Amino acid sequence: MKTRSRKQDKVNIITLGCSKNLVDSEVLSGQLKANEIDVVHENEKLDHNIVVVNTCGFIDKAKEESINTILDQVDLKRRGKLDKVYVTGCLSERYRNNLEDEIPEVDAFFGTMELPLILKKFGIDYKAELIGERLLSTPQHYAYMKISEGCNRTCSFCAIPLMRGAHTSRSIEELVTEAKRLVSMGVKEVMLIAQELTYYGLDIYKKRMLPELLNRLADIEGLHWIRLHYAYPSKFPLEILDVMKERPNICNYLDMPLQHASDNMLKAMRRQITKAEMDDLIYQIRDRVPGICLRTTLIAGFPGETLDDIQVMQDFLTQHRFERVGIFTYSHEEGTSAHDLTDDIPAEEKERRAQEVMEVQQEISYEKNQLLIGKTFKTIIDKKEAGRYIGRTEFDSVEVDNEVIINADTPLTIGEFANVKITKAYDYDLEGEVVK
Template sequence: MKKNTIDIITLGCSKNLVDSEKLMRQLEASGYKVTHDSDNPKGEIAVINTCGFIGDAKEESINMILEFCQAKEEGRLKKLYVMGCLSERYLKELQVEIPQVDKFYGKFNWNDLLSDLGKSYHSEFAIERHLTTPAHYAYLKISEGCDRQCAYCAIPIITGKHVSRPMEEILDEVRMLVSEGVKEFQVIAQELTYYGVDLYKKQMLPELIERMAQIPGVEWIRLHYAYPARFPKELFRVMREHDNVCKYMDIALQHISDNMLQRMRRHVSKAETYELIEQFRKEVPGIHLRTTLMVGFPGETEQDFEELKDFVRKVRFDRMGAFAYSEEEGTYSADKYEDNIPDEVKQQRLDELMAIQQEISAELSHAKIGKTFKIIIDRKEGEYYVGRTEFDSPEVDPEVLVKDEGQALKIGEFYTAKINDADDFDLYATIL
């Protein structure tokens, strides 16, 4: 056990990661040595930042807490603190169920941990953080919470109403990160398109992205988690006119049949969804669309599922993820609908949908053979340098593998690469 060392373990999404990075910076300012996500924790204090999104994520968080409780019981750990979404949502229950944890904090009051450690919050470092990503890219959280009331989603229960960060503060953070060597920004929020509505009384995402794009040193901006209803169309122009705004959009559509969209309370129709996708492709030529779809929502008929499969075949998403409905207590669908689709049917639908997409992804990847792309190198792994194109977000999208033939590529640098080969997941390239 190392004295004065704190291990931070982050579970869940990149939005949680940003909170962990901010906490790490504060702890370092208070004189602690901080490590992140170490498989081999050595500190006398551990902080677990939990996820509470769906069943699997909650289970992973609980298992991680119990693992560290055991370390504490065996004398390998002095103090254990838990923060994040799961403890925001189940604070009272967790305090009773897992008394070995020294203290639980929610999603927004983790600063209190500092005073509980006898330290004070350094407001002069409010926008600073200790990056846990490779030095050349960072996640940029522009808001917290969500005002959309989708039937299945527990996020508003956990995070509360949508709260945008002031634009100037975000731009200051971008400038500061650029000065530290960050070139690529993954812009994230629970719901991007709502940005600014609370502060400025209108959707301000296009203006924010345009102003970001004008900051010298910002090479790539990529947008994550947009919502299809009332999409801010001005964003098309911004993407088209600024080369450093990646032609990439992560927009969770969930379903396509009007029956499902209505039951899910998505406030968008099948026709509007098709129209939006068409507009994206017309206004931003070459755009790569990533989406997430859901199967097995209460009341999903065979007909609904057929429509969904048809949608995936027609639209040919560049990137697609899918998951089976999991009932979340406190949500509209948990109160109003019976979770009436058997697990094996959900799983079968999920497998079927992903098989269609895998074929499409493979075809789209193979279509890139012979083409050249600007890529950024993330790391070296075995005999390959591993990079990405502007159409690939870290952790979730395909990668570009460049065989090390003694060309000494630099991590975090851009290169022009020609694609020679592709498999279902990755592209293989040589540097020109």
């Protein structure tokens, strides 16, 4: 098939997986757009001729979704609907050789750190000066900002270091520049993401520098909310909490994946922390920042996990009453140290255990939400659906946490803030009305 000239190219980027992948896609979009190449995210008009699939390779379900998406795009190419199909991201990084053999119709595969090579396919060079020049795929009022890449941890279940490499921090100056540029684009909320947020700065500054970064970001005029995702509990830098308490535009919100609560499992997972140490850390966090929203994620079904271990996890949730909890079932990933263990728990049992744990959290979430009725919260308006506005408080991140369904007599502006009084509460969502 004859490929259209570059002036006619329109590129569609399909992003799978986590918010880190989303940022990578946005950066790619910014580079293409700066070079006058038409680019869109998740194009529904199907008027593009080139596709870049940014894949996820984290767990089995994500890998399956990535493979199916690639095959769908290859089928479109086979039927003459596309000229080129490129594949990048974690799955491509991890299984490139296999994918090249099994899906030869893909025009090229790229790893997670090969953006310049992708751009070469379009006849352009990477422009380092385009810090923050991203084509946002999120609504204009919020954005994710990746402060580092990779991870130095050796958690036995995790394949991320295989796909993303060692921890590499971005400089404070670069991040401040990017945040200012995002604010100039209309962004009011920045969600800081990293595989290991609290490790930030150790590689380039020889000490943990997240508190300094937070202070510098909090100084940016027009940046209303700064949200922290993916903090590691071992050797947690408590001074982060002091900055959070002092700076009003840093949300009283911390996403800290703990993965389990049983000492047996924590040791097998190589988490470098005990349950007693986690207990102490959580008490310190709540003491230093009263009213903080703590979010965590857990894993059910790790090799050797017993029903007693699941009970410990449930008791742990009852003890600490986290505001937000997510749970994954264990995925047996080649290349990880846990892959040497026997994956001895059937998939159905993993799911049953995860559901059992979430039933405990569901009750906790309902009880905590009931306590919010009658209280008023600063709420950002995210969207309008079925005639009602949907927003979030500072205690809720995008997609994974509570939403506030808002009944408003007068029109609200998407991306602006409103004071909302909570009138009803459910397991995971709230209803409220705007108050002056």
